[in-house]
Amino acid sequence: MKRFLLFLLILVMACTFIGCGEKPSVGDGKVQVIVSKGFGNEKLSEKAVDVAKDTTVIEVMEENFNIETAYGGGFINGIDGLKSEFTGLKKKKKIDWFYYVNGILSEVGADEYYLNPNDLVIWDYHDWDNNIYGSSIIGAYPINFTNGHDGNIYPIQILYTKRYAKEGNALLKYLKDQGVKDIELVDLEQGELENLEKNSIVIGSWEELKKINYIKEFYENGNKCGLYFKVDEEIKGLNNKGETLKTYEKGAVVASVVKEYGGAASMWLVTGNDESSIKKAIKLLYENPEKIKGRFSVLVTEKEVINIPIKN
Template sequence: MMKNILIKGLVLLGILVLFLGACACGSSPNGEDVGQVLDLTGAPDEENTKAPVEGDVAEGDKQVELKQEIDAEKVSQEKAQAPPAALPKEADTKGEDKNLALAQPEKPVLAEQVTLRVTKNFGREIIFHETVPIKKDWTVMDLLQAHLEVETKWDGGFVNGINGLESEKGGIRKERQDWFFYVNGVCADGGAAAYRLQSNDQVWWDYHLWNNMGSAISALVGSYPEPFIHSYRGKGGPVTVMSSPQDQHLAEKTVKALKAQGAAKVAIGSLDVAAMENRKGPVLVLGVWDDLKEITWLAKFNEAYRKTGMGVHFTDGGVELFTSHGELGETVKESAGIIAATGAGLGDENPLWLLVGTDAQGLNEAVKILTESPKKISGMYQAAVVSGKVLRLPLEPK
């Protein structure tokens, strides 16, 4: 038993010695903690410079990732708790649009315009022919003076000469010639300074003989589609196309052509004598002469050909065509069609037009020219259609 006690005592003594040795290794000779002593030699500590094992790196990465997740979560919470940032205000474009609209330049106002034609010898010689702009309140005189050299008389109200071509009173050696002007196919009843223009008017000055053809030719066809669109002074009434029942299909064709040209109010009517004589608007009569001559008023009108200045006279044997001197120029016995105009004196706002054939073929040719090829009569006073050819009336003297 004593032996066992002795053995246990020796074991305890050995443990005590080992404990005291371990305490001596954990302190410096002066009692300082070894962990607090700095190595100033710069030599790396062998224990600290050992290469890290894979497990140590993985553990460090996990800690870094964990820290990043915590930081991200914190930032997310801070953003969620922060008041929402003020959104930028939408630009007020309405005000800008208004300003832009005000700043936009006004659209240019298109100038009003008219057609000015100046000719000699019933349109045969062209001196000037253009579509030109006009100013507000311009008169025919203003228009003429803006484009040509004009000599006036009677306090500037009437034209005495254009481009050096002056009026001739006539006499033993000279024929009587003068300037006449037409607006929309109607001879004016006053001076050029008194007629105020309207947009799209057709103004035509012509220098010609007038001692044997009446005081003046009151209307002409060469300004077609006037006077059916704007009329003289813009005061013309609705247009009426008159025909016999057998020629109504030609009347319908004429009405269609007039509407295509811009005529607003056009109607078809029967051959009404009262409506021909007391016109409330421009009247266009079409038919074959053998039918029309049964109307007394038209028969008398035909016999007054020298006074009307039309230069056309229907006979039982055909139609006579006269010169500007009032002389018989040609008698047409075959088919012929006449396109002519006249008025009840000067300035007639509602002139009378005639589309008359010596027979059905002549009538068809006249209607065809007016409705399908109106340019062929442009610039003519009156016209005759013979064998498909358009003749200018009055004829030239031989």
């Protein structure tokens, strides 16, 4: 009996140190990869994959997708058979692959960006003929706020106008529950919207927000920074060339821009021309965030949530 108990003790100790009946760990965490085309309008693939420490974007892609590289291996020229229509061709079209880590367009080659557990990488195949890149997209929410980009995790201010205080508080609670530590809810008039070391989520009607010069400047240059909507008496969804494709009497948008070129701090706008639509758009962020996953920005109406820019 003593010999049997001694054997059990040794067995338990062995299982504790080397694992018993379990596969060895294959990495330090997981990252998500979404592959899409047309500015998030068509999702082609989505995978959650294991990563070890110091894993680059290119390594994840090599191990989990059929890729073709160019320019020394740091540039992805093709994914699962869908190839650049520019690189190495005589009849060139400006259509290529672009990648975003946690919602921010990366400015380094895929072989130079080192991933962290829970990062979300979006590869999108799209036209850049008008040289509009849209450096910030909403499709990595809420990971863009919890993980940041390239090690930069910024504090967050939720800036709201008074009629959206209830929804602002619910959004604050949701993001805290997701692990965001440095976040505050502030009246729009008291906020630090132009602070380049803070992410801003701005909630209010377009009638209110268009009076703020900082926001107005981005809006008026939307074709350069990737804002694909217009608001007047109606709300309009644009394509990537800035042309109106859909018009609604009432609606709201959720969109984002980087505050400065090359930066990672972003300004999110939750706005529109209808109070109930704006509240619906805010609730999307704390009740149904999966509905915006992988999207560039969205237009929210009474009946639908559509990706913008809109596909031609």
